[in-house]
Amino acid sequence: MLSRFITLAVASLMLVICACERATAPPTEGEGAVSVAPEVAGKPRIALIMKSLANEFFLTMENGARAHQQAHADQYELIAQGIKDETDVSRQIQLVEQMMAQGVNALVIAPADSKALVSVLKRAQDAGIVVINIDNKLDEGVLAERGLKIPFVGPDNRKGARQVAEYLVQQLKPGDPVAIVEGAPNAYNAMQRKLGFEEALTAAGMKIVSSQTANWEMAQANQVVSGMITEHPELKAVLCANDSMALGAVAALRAAGKLGEVKVVGFDNISAVQDLLKQGEIIATADQHADQLAVFGIKFALDILAGKQAPADKETPVDLVRKP
């Protein structure tokens, strides 16, 4: 009875998956939504492979790319895929292999790991696919070792973080104690943002009394910042490597009755911080134009396919966002 139920469940699941997949694709556990624009001969097919679609940032990126494709439907086809969570590296490698099997012309990818993806991307490039790296930069050392050149199209996170911190220090005095809330320790972006914050802070003579990770998460940042203000009651500012953590920091300050006394900055300019920016509870953040990030990569891939541009790194804008 029980085993029959399970068999039935598995069988129906397989049916659903097969119905979603294209006939050419090997059957997989389909957690990423697969969308294929109607096939027209001659148009280049571009695959966009992203990290977690559960993350607002990547969802915005995907929606931006879809909107661009719809507006330029005569120029290219888009296959957009994401993985379940940001650390599911092996699933992302599998997706690259599937896209190769589907014979796409270009691959625009936000790698879940800056080292582990290099080898499969080399195979893609060897197979004649144009590969563009967006969002999370592939490791220079590993690329050089494999003799590989993959153009990176994306913002300079370090510069963005530096801009935010430079704006913040204008409102502080040299020697003021400040703290940093870092992103996930294994993420390239997190390291770059931390470095950017540190550069501007040291240049202005601030004292960094604490620097801890909250893994990009609001609730963890809330806990970490609560601890920071207890241990360093004299703290003047908290610099958060993303806006979710800045929200957690603001909540911790509110609970401790220190809102306004300790200044908060974030990064990403997500919709949830707009009110806080207006009220001045978060004084600044950085906008790296998430909706355009994938589009920049796609446009660049189209240019290379059309022979209009040679592959090279390309920097996209990051803007400081202040209280309106």
Add this chain to the structure above:
Amino acid sequence: MTHRINRRTRLSFLGDYLGLLGVLALLVVLCSLTTQHFFSLITFRTIANQIPDAVIIASGMTLVLIIAGIDLSVGSLLALSAAVLGVAMVNWQQPLVVALLLALATGLGAGLLNGLVIVRWRLPSFIVTLGMLEAARGAAYLATDSKTQYIGSQIEAVAEANILGLGLPFAVALVTVLALQVLLTQTLFGRHLFALGGNEESARLSGVRVERVRVAVFTLAGGLSGLAAIIHCARLGAADPNAGIGYELNAIAAVVIGGTSLMGGRGSVVRTLLGVLIIAVLESGLAQAGAGEPTKRLVTGGVIVAAVIMDYYRNRERL
């Protein structure tokens, strides 16, 4: 015979709490010695502010473990209930009370579904709630469009309210613990839980309506996730669809530190509260000492296992 066992249990009753309280006191002393500002009212207020949602979830988990079940979906249910709360207030512009009731109903409903599926097809709760862990998380992303919903001052009022000098969330957590402890120790329903966890067949034979009890416990655990979601949102002023990831494991850790058996038939909600406090003091102390992420995780992991080992020896002495 039974009489003598009862008396011994009653005598060791205080000892039960003393062991855990000792560990807690030791941790507080250690943290106070190693960091400058730990031993202060602010630290304890911070901890009291941070733990209510964890306490409520762990209380529900205690009941589930007592009936020898497991509920892996509590973290995702927290996220889903929070998502409903956020969307109800931000997008649908509902009044606070309606949004709070919707969040509670979401938790209760999902918990009820867990219970009904487990009982109807006699499936292991591990599998069913694992499915719910995935499904509820997906639903939370869907409801919020994967975006954090900023709610603001309306919901924060819930966290800022005071009752006899205690924050409302902390008071709610304490009342939950006490109510569940009374439910467990003073009511027929409570005795049925222990009977079911100890031996399902003999419980059934002695007239316990096993299915109903099981459905009730999973519904309660779901509803408590909804309650925890409200407190979580109130603390952060926002509903995050990624909230509560890994909370099921933290809850299980706290419950087990509190001496509740994973095999069922034994447990106490008050001890679970002490378990949550031990983990919270440890994490707070480590954060204030500026310990890095790897150190924090190593120490926390070690303490969880050490606490259970201590419990093993104390139990052996008693036998």
